[in-house]
Amino acid sequence: MTTGGPSYGERAEYGETDVCYRHPGRQSFTLCQRCGRTICPECQIASPVGVLCRDCVKQTAAGPKGAARVRRSARVAGRRFAALEYPVTMSIIAINVVVFVLQLLTHYYGSDGVTRALWYVPTYSLADGVHQVAPGALDGYPDGAYLNAEFQPWRMLTVMFTHSVGFIPHILFNMLALYMFGRNLEQLIGKWRFLALYLLAGIGGSLGVMLWGYADTSGLFTPTVGASGAIFGVLAATVVAFRSMNANVSSLVVLLAINFGIGFMPGANISWQAHLGGMVVGALAMWIIVQTRGPRLRTRQIVGLTALGVLLVALACAYLVVSPL
Template identity: 40%
Template sequence: MSAGQPRNAEDFCYRHPDRRSYVLCQRCLRTICPECQTQAAVGVICPECLAQQRQQTPPRVKRAARRLDSRPLVSYWIVGITAALFVVALFVPLTGFLAFNSLYLMPELGAFQPWRLFTALLAHGSFWHLALNMLAVWLIGRSLEPLLGHMRFLALYLIAGLGGSVAVALLAPGTFVIGASGAVFGLLGALLIIGRHIGANITGILVILGINLVLSFLPGSSISWQAHVGGLAVGALLGLIYARTRAASQATMQNLLVGAVAAGLVVLCAVPALT
């Protein structure tokens, strides 16, 4: 603009008077610069109109939008936290405090530490052990977490991991185990069942499951097949629950069934303590 040309205030951003623009907010029609623009369905809107629009959005719409978030955020957190603890364990002896053994479920021994049912998921014996499990979480999570939603996916991971630990306590009492393999097999089991219900091609999942199960039972293998089988069974059961209670009207029933599975596994923890 030349020095002699009169300044038209309407050609400048109302929030940044020194920035010239010819773009108007589609709601209030004030001029806004690129920094202040938010893309809307048609045109752009200013920050004040955006805040007002968010306040007027019904809570049920906000909840639905959160459920439609396709980013596997929980998967990223699982991978990040587990990898971070592995790095810390290189310098601080954490594995012994995280590993699970059925002996920690026996109060009479003076070392009742039931939280190890879950902390074992965070400890890994080697880099390759960690890498393979977390790669599986990332690959499966990209497909499964958007289908289930963040909280259902997290519940699946934790309860399947619990199922793996409980299976170890029942089938291999006195054995120390670490790793997220039980939870990973639970994700595979749920993906298998849900994929079957939605008509997806599950051949690849079956092949992966078969190969891993065979490796678990090979003579001399240090892999805990008990954790694999326990996690797989619980994950498949939760996948069936999720697949059969997909309607919004069945949300309460779904939560009760998932809670019943978790409660049943907790009850089973008392079995090795009574033997």
């Protein structure tokens, strides 16, 4: 039986298609492993999967290899961020800085739109609807007034990421304190516990402002901004943590007392109520963490911090039960 191709031991003859696709005058039997085209020795490029033509090598270099480089860069960036010893602290600082830049932009070009959207005024804890303001409770309205309130409790959380645009040291001092004390506390108790403590302390600061409305109704109409409540919570938590390890915390207590006392200075325009609320909640959250440390008490710790959060939420609804007006 005869076949169309050469038999073993016979010399092969080149066919019409056995020529290089780039050099038609050069004959070859070598095929590209990717596209199947005939390539001469000059056009052959060795690869791990066999011999490839130059066009296929260019396509693979421009396509999958470039995409792989982007994916690899993203993975490396993610691993570097995860490898930080205090990612929560740095993330909070970054958020505050970004929000502050947006505040500045809208302060000069947008009527303080960002600040007004994020600040906290105790009247936002009142129930929706019209409320009667008692005579003398609001400056400029000696005979009283009527207030159209909107219940927006989420501002108790958003306010901790805003700062005064008229006093730049406000954000500088807060972020410096967070960097100095927050990263150490985060390393000590872990990132998730630190995040929970920070948020709880921040809400505690807003609660301090809100609950003071029962004692002084004029404060119900005063907007507050700043992460100071959460920062004071971090400082108080650091005192509790170090005290549980029998460390000398005298200098830290003095620093905390001095900064808290500054809020009572005439004309300081500082909300000491937020500082007090943040300190109380931050110390309480840290006490729960200290009392339930260890893997065997992890469930108790989660329950304790959750119960504290539920208590804060309940207190945030106090105006709905007993109005301060």
